[in-house]
Amino acid sequence: MKNIFVLFSFLFFTISLQAGGGWTQPKGKGYVKISEWWLIANQHYTDQGRIDPNLTNGLFNTTVYAEYGLSDRLTAIVYFPFFSRSYVNNEISGTTGELLTAGEAINSIGDTDISLKYGLTKNSGISVAATLTLGLPIGNSSGGSQGNLQTGDGEFNQLIQIDAGTGFPLGSTNAYANVYVGFNNRNNGFSDEFRYGIEAGVTLFKDRLTAIARFIGVKSFKNGTPSAESTNTSVFANNAEFFSFSPEIAWNVKENWGFSAGVGTALSGKIIYANPSYNVGVFFKW
Amino acid sequence: MKNTFYITLLTLLFSACIGDDIIMDRVEETLKITVQAASIAAGETFQFDARFTNNIGNTEEGRVVWGSSDESILAITEDGLATAITQGNVVVTAEVTLEDGSMLKEEMDVEVSMITVVVEAPTSRAGVIATTTFYDLEGDFTLTEINGGVSLEIADNYKATDALPGLYIYLTNNPNSISDALEIGAVTVFEGAHTYELEGVGLTDYDYVLYFCKPFRVKVGDGKIN
Incomplete structure (x- = not known):
């Protein structure tokens, strides 16, 4: 699986909270989050699900995520990494101290997602929404001398996702839970995917702090081009799978803005980085 | 709050820089005699050869020093050119002094006789x-x-x-x-x-x-x- 796919896999399971699960934005209401997401990886899950080391690869994304209620049922969502950086470290001989291979880095915009979410239920105890996400391949899919530095995967994917969420009191606090399943149709030789997830959150300190626990899974249909036959020359090429845990907190400084921070780590996986990713951001809502 | 923000920002900036990964590339030095003779005819010369690879696996020329156990039977220069003088048996050695001062040594028995017999290399x-x-x-x-x-x-x-x-x-x-x-x-x-x-x-x-x-x-x- 390509680096960028790992990137967006992690991004996906850290971004999905703001999409609101089964809930849509009321008409005219919106949410914007500017965040930094990063992953520095020196080990990965192999195709056998075991962990092997690799040359350190850093991935950094500075992003804007926004959602806006076009109507009470229809929400437009955009995820735009306006600055994306990928690098690999220098290789230094432990015997002589000499530089064996110089590290490399690329900077560009990243692949961008645009989505439309439609609320299937109204005034129901369980909110259900369907989302169509289009992954636009506008990043760099083959940077660096080996083509293994990427800020985009070069493939146009279409993700259809169904979310179901409900809110409920938990003692003196408010809580929510959400589950989803999705099918990600990918082209350009990439395998299609089944995606699933469950998350739960609770608000504390008079609703100023929201603590979220999130589990996300991706299963590959393995119906794409075998990695070895792919022109994509990264160890993270195709047919990746993972099951991840991503806790996150959001602190509402004021009613209309706040900070968030989260971490995502793959508890198991195949052909995916094994190091945790992190994100911090500031959000605004109106 | 502001300081925490700046510290976080600086940490991110430095983390995004290319760093160094140390590759544990040390290997055992090796010394192999690659051209050798089991027997050299008296009065003739023979050029021995050896290959030395260092602790990162690179071949280094000019590091091998040759010697003979009995110079009156077979004399040999430091670069491996042997002259068979009179019939008898000697031990020819190839030596390299390593960085830590220790010696890497290979040796072979050589007879000075009536004929020269070159040891055939494996195919x-x-x-x-x-x-x-x-x-x-x-x-x-x-x-x-x-x-x-x-x-x-x-x-x-x-x-x-x-x-x-x-x-x-x-x-x-x-x-x-x-x-x-x-x-x-x-x-x-x-x-x-x-x-x-x-x-x-x-x-x-x-x-x-x-x-x-x-x-x-x-x-x-x-x-x-x-």
Whole structure:
């Protein structure tokens, strides 16, 4: 699986909270989050699900995520990494101290997602929404001398996702839970995917702090081009799978803005980085 | 609050810089006598030769010092040119002084007699490829001298993962690095017998077959050429 796919896999399971699960934005209401997401990886899950080391690869994304209620049922969502950086470290001989291979880095915009979410239920105890996400391949899919530095995967994917969420009191606090399943149709030789997830959150300190626990899974249909036959020359090429845990907190400084921070780590996986990713951001809502 | 923000920002900026990964590429130094004679005719000369590879697997010229156990029977210069003087038996030594002051030494028995008998070098070497990671890789191989080069024949019990893009095969004297290795090419066969023919390569030039994921700089496995 390509680096960028790992990137967006992690991004996906850290971004999905703001999409609101089964809930849509009321008409005219919106949410914007500017965040930094990063992953520095020196080990990965192999195709056998075991962990092997690799040359350190850093991935950094500075992003804007926004959602806006076009109507009470229809929400437009955009995820735009306006600055994306990928690098690999220098290789230094432990015997002589000499530089064996110089590290490399690329900077560009990243692949961008645009989505439309439609609320299937109204005034129901369980909110259900369907989302169509289009992954636009506008990043760099083959940077660096080996083509293994990427800020985009070069493939146009279409993700259809169904979310179901409900809110409920938990003692003196408010809580929510959400589950989803999705099918990600990918082209350009990439395998299609089944995606699933469950998350739960609770608000504390008079609703100023929201603590979220999130589990996300991706299963590959393995119906794409075998990695070895792919022109994509990264160890993270195709047919990746993972099951991840991503806790996150959001602190509402004021009613209309706040900070968030989260971490995502793959508890198991195949052909995916094994190091945790992190994100911090500031959000605004109106 | 403001200080925390700036500290976080600076940490991120420095984290986004290219750093250094230390590659543990030390290997045992090796010394092999590559041209040798079992017997040298009295009154004749013979040029011995040896190959020394250092602690990162690079071949170093001019490091080998030659000697004879009895200069009255067989005299030898420091660069390995032997002169057979009178009939008898000697031990010829090739020595290299290592960085830590220790000696690496190879020796062979040589007879000074009526005829010169050159020790024939082997025409093939063999080994077993094994994974050094959690990726599938295994199989036997044979390296055979052919006209103008060598042929690397991978046996039919060979199997390699096709989950890694950019898997390459090399010949090297350092299985921990592809620096100074000979890149044979991208792996395109992942099961069964196949052959690589390499022009301009000597049978004793390299001691390892190495499989390496080139784009991601990950060693996948190797095989010692015995």
